[in-house]
Amino acid sequence: MEAHALRKRGWTITAIANHLGRDRKTIRSYLLEERQPGVRKRSLPDPLETFVPYLTQRFCDDPHVWASALYDEVTRLGYPLSYPSFVRQVRNAKLRPHCEACNGVKGRDTTEIAHPPGEEIQWDWFERRHAP
Incomplete structure (x- = not known):
């Protein structure tokens, strides 16, 4: 954004690069919108x-x-x-x-088990300690 604003003020690409501490080719590609700041091009193809x-x-x-x-x-x-x-x-x-x-269940752990009502088993920790 700053590079575009400086360019509108008439600054040269070299002056903008020196001011921002970037390479001239980088500034030129930003101004021509060939690249975006913070977005890197992958050097290898996407494995997926x-x-x-x-x-x-x-x-x-x-x-x-x-x-x-x-x-x-x-x-x-x-x-x-x-x-x-x-x-x-x-x-x-x-x-x-x-x-x-x-x-609707986003953000919490769930397990869906198909069963008729009343057929589920719930174990309390107290009962499990005394199980045979």
């Missing part, structure tokens, strides 16, 4: 990119498929990174479709 069509289809088939199951599948297909990296990339790419039913 080749698997996006496969993951999109898997999410279409079952939007609630576990990420660990998908990770096992893509590692067999050649995905090179770790599970946390895989989950982060899937989340950042927003591949999982939106589910309104799941949206």
